[in-house]
Amino acid sequence: MKKFLIVLIGIMMALSLVGCGSNSSDDSKETAESTSQTTDSNEEKVTVALLLPYIGDQSYFDVTYNSFKLIEEKYGDQIETKLIEMGSDEAGWASANLQAAQEGYDIIISGNFQYESYMLEAAEQFPDITYINFDYSDAELNDLPNVYGLTYKSEQIGYLAGIVAAVKTESNTVGAIGGMEINSIKQFLGGFIQGALAVNPDIDIKVGFVGDFTDTGKMKEIALNMNKQGADVIWHAAGGAGNGLFEAAAEAGFYAIGVDTDQYASLSSKPELAKTIITSATKNCDIAILSAIDLYMEGKLPLGTLVSLGYKENGVGLAENDYYNEVLSEEEKTEINKFTEDLKNGNVTVIDVSVDSAQWDTLIDKISK
Numbered sequence: 001m002k003k004f005l006i007v008l009i010g011i012m013m014a015l016s017l018v019g020c021g022s023n024s025s026d027d028s029k030e031t032a033e034s035t036s037q038t039t040d041s042n043e044e045k046v047t048v049a050l051l052l053p054y055i056g057d058q059s060y061f062d063v064t065y066n067s068f069k070l071i072e073e074k075y076g077d078q079i080e081t082k083l084i085e086m087g088s089d090e091a092g093w094a095s096a097n098l099q100a101a102q103e104g105y106d107i108i109i110s111g112n113f114q115y116e117s118y119m120l121e122a123a124e125q126f127p128d129i130t131y132i133n134f135d136y137s138d139a140e141l142n143d144l145p146n147v148y149g150l151t152y153k154s155e156q157i158g159y160l161a162g163i164v165a166a167v168k169t170e171s172n173t174v175g176a177i178g179g180m181e182i183n184s185i186k187q188f189l190g191g192f193i194q195g196a197l198a199v200n201p202d203i204d205i206k207v208g209f210v211g212d213f214t215d216t217g218k219m220k221e222i223a224l225n226m227n228k229q230g231a232d233v234i235w236h237a238a239g240g241a242g243n244g245l246f247e248a249a250a251e252a253g254f255y256a257i258g259v260d261t262d263q264y265a266s267l268s269s270k271p272e273l274a275k276t277i278i279t280s281a282t283k284n285c286d287i288a289i290l291s292a293i294d295l296y297m298e299g300k301l302p303l304g305t306l307v308s309l310g311y312k313e314n315g316v317g318l319a320e321n322d323y324y325n326e327v328l329s330e331e332e333k334t335e336i337n338k339f340t341e342d343l344k345n346g347n348v349t350v351i352d353v354s355v356d357s358a359q360w361d362t363l364i365d366k367i368s369k
Contacts, residue, residue, distance in 0.1 A: 045077065045078060045079060045080045046078065046079045046080070046106045046107065046296070046297070047079075047080045047082070047104075047105045047106050047107070048071070048079055048080070048081050048082070048105060048106065048107040048108075048109065048293070049081075049082045049083075049084055049100050049103070049105040049107070049108050049109065050064070050065065050067070050068060050081070050082070050083050050084065050109045050110070051084045051086055051096060051097060051100060051108065051109070051110040051115075051119065052064060052065065052083070052084075052085060052086065052110070053085065053086050053087060053088050053093075053114075053115070054085050054086075054087065054088060055083070055085065057239055057240035058240070058243065058261070058263060058266040058267060059239050059240060059242060059258070059259060059260045059261060059263065059266070060239050060259075060260040060261075060283070060285075061239075062261060062266060063260050063261035063282070063283065063284070063285050063286050064134055064135075064285040064286060064289070065083060065286075066261070066286040067109075067134075067285065067286040067287075067289035067290055067293075068081045068083065069286075070286055070287070070289075070290045071289075071290060071293055074290070074294075075293075075297070078297075079293070079297075082105075084096060084100055086115070088214075090114075090115070093115045093118040094118045094121065096118075097110070097118045097119050097121070097122040098122055098125075100122070101122045101123075101125065101126040101129055104129075105129065106129070106130060107129070107130045107131075107132060107293075107296065108122075108123075108129055108130070108131050108132070109131075109132045109133075109134055109289060110131075110133065110134070111132075111133040111134040111135040111136055111149075111150070112134075112135050112137070113135075113137035113138070113182075113184050116133055116136060116137060116138065116141065116142070117138075117141065119131065119133065120133075120141050120142065120144065120147070123144050123146055123147055124144060126146075127145065127146050128146070129146060130146060130148070130296065130301065130303065131144070131146055131147045131148070132147075132148050132149075132150070132289065132292050132293075133147055133148070133149040133150060134150055134285050134288065134289050135150060135151060135152065135283075135285060136149035136150065136151050136306060137151070137184060139306055142306055143304070143306075144304070145303060145304045146303055146304075147303065147304065148292055148301055148302065148303050148304075148305055148307075149305070149306040149307065150285075150288045150289075150292065150306075150307055150309065150315075151306070151307070151308050151309070152283045152284075152285075152288075152308070152309050152310070152315045152316055153308060153309065153310035153311070153315065153316060153350070153352070154184065154187040154188045154191065154237075154283070154316075154352075154354075155187050155188070155190055155191035155194070155350045155351065155352045155353070155354075156191060156310045156311050156316050156343065156350050157188055157191060157237075157259070157281045157282070157283055157316045158176070158187070158188040158189055158190065158191025158192035158193075158194075158195065158235075158237065158281065158350075159191040159192065159194055159195035159198075159343065159350045160191075160195060160281045160311065160316065160317070160318050160340065160343070161176070161191075161192050161195065161235040161257050161259070161279075161281035162174075162176070162191065162192035162193060162194065162195025162196035162197075162198070162199075162235075163195040163196070163198065163199055163336055163339045163340065164233075164257060164278065164279055164281075164318065164336055165192070165195075165196055165233040165234075165235055165257060166195065166196040166197075166198075166199035166200050166203050167199055167328075167332050167335050167336050168233050168255060168278060168327075168328065168332060169203070169231075169232055169233045170232055171230045171231070171232045172200070172202070172203055172204060172230075173203070173204040173205075173206065173229065173230035173231045173232065174196055174203060174204070174205055174206070174231055174232075174233045174234065174235075175205070175206040175207070175208070175223070175226040175227075175231035175233075175234035175235070176188075176189045176192040176193070176205070176206070176207055176208075176234070176235045176236070176237070177207075177208045177209065177210065177219060177222055177223060177226070177234065177235070177236045177237070177238060177245060178207075178208070178209045178210070178236075178237050178238055179209070179210050179211075179212060179213040179237065179238035179239055179241060180209065180210075180211060180212060180213070181209040181211075183353075183354035183357070184354060185209070185237055185238075186353050186354060186360050187352055187353060187354040188237035188259075189207055189237060190351065190352070190353035190354075190359065190360055190363055191350050192205075192235060192237075193205055193207070193363045193366075193367060194350055194351060194363070195339070195350075197366070197367075198339060198348070199335075199339065204230065204231075204367075205367040206226045206229060206231050206234075207364070207367070208222045208225075208226065210222065210238050210241045212241065213238055213239035213240055213241050214239070214240050214241055215241050215244070216240070216241055216242075216243045216244035216247065217244060218241070218244070219236065219238060219241045219242060219243070219244030219245050219248075220244035220245070220247050220248045220251075221244075223236075223244065223245045223248035223249070223256075224248045224251070224252055227248065227252045227254050231254070232254045232255065233254065233255045233256070233257065233278075234248075234249070234254065234255075234256055234257070235256070235257035235258075235259070235281065236256070236257075236258070236259055237259050238259075239260075242258065242259060242263070243267075243273070246258075246263075246267065246273040246274075246276050246277065247273065249273075249276035249277075250272050250273055250275075250276050254276070255276060255277075255278050255327075256276045256277050256278070257277065257278060257279055257280060257281060258277045258279070258280030258281070258319070259280060259281055259282075259283070260280070260282060260283045260285075261280060261282060261283075261319075262280050262282065262319035262321060263277050263280045263319075264277040264279075264280065264319065264321055264323050264324075265319070265321065274323075275323070277323070278323070278324060278327045278328065279318050279319050279320065279321075279324045280318070280319040281316070281317075281318060282316060282317045282318065282319055283315075283316055284309075284314060284315055284316060284317060287314060287315075288309055288315060311340070311343050311344055312343075312344050312346070318336075318340070
């Protein structure tokens, strides 16, 4: 009898374990499906590729590439990163994106109005890969279930630069130079005009365009011409071409404002240029990418979502470094802070002229004299 009871108890325990095992398996499957990104990151390295035309522009591309430094500092061996430089020739961008997808990365990061279409074509063909568009321009094209899109309120970047320029000028004349005369660059410059006018409705504002994002000679020529017309603080939104502005500022002795990244810091090896840069109006692509990676590692990245980041969200900002504190007086910084706090608190709305070209025309008419 005792032996029979022992056997019976053993059978019952076995059945109990089978039942528990079955429930546990179902629960595990549900958890794995809901947190698959987290599980994968713990078991093996997450592989991440960043596709850019090139690095070394000391501006837009470099601040984007800096995201890898932030990722590596935070995650170490958990994440394996690879930079893929596609080259400046558009003919190679489609094949670069296709090859990256075929190599089987967990995450592919790219973006920007110039080459996002090539990334999105690959994203459609490889739905199992997570794509992060670090700076999308076309919302309709980015409406894909495996894409997480980031953009920045470029009008606020310009607005911040315009505030600083208007506060710092002694001649009551400032300038802004864009790369190409397209809506996405007008968005920057439209914000600059609004920021400068907010500080001083009677300020004289000069506006110009290089025609591309690489011609430093043309940038220098435009900047020197603006300076001859009285502009003593000039900002650029022209990528690598912006170095021509700093050359002009060093030659003629006026102040410049950088863009995208802290260009005073990025040009530290050329102090004669760096000392012309009182601040930079930044597009914080590196911080935004790191935040997206954080969400991925937590299993919370909302794919199929497009996010717009402004000053309030730390998507854009001003480089308030030691040189900024040295060049600007306490009174000037206090005045700048008054306007930036209004922007952060939502007390001011900066018009995005890329949405309505008539608004751009209105601003140009307002500053034309």
